[in-house]
Amino acid sequence: MPRFAVWLRDSFVPAPQLVRFAGSTAMANGEAPWQPPVGGADEIRAELRRYLAAAEAE
Secondary structure (H helix, E strand, O other): OHHHHHHHHHHHOOOHHHOOEOOHHHHHOOOOOEOOOOOOHHHHHHHHHHHHHHHHHO
């Protein structure tokens, strides 16, 4: 998934800052959509894990 997110952000999307992600649980809880970090796959993987841990805690 992180490599796909990097590819999508850097190669396909005309404006990478417009890429957003929000799971259905997050949306139901009123959370703002998540924006992938500027870094590479490791940074995206770490941010996804943080996001999932926060969602599971609720």
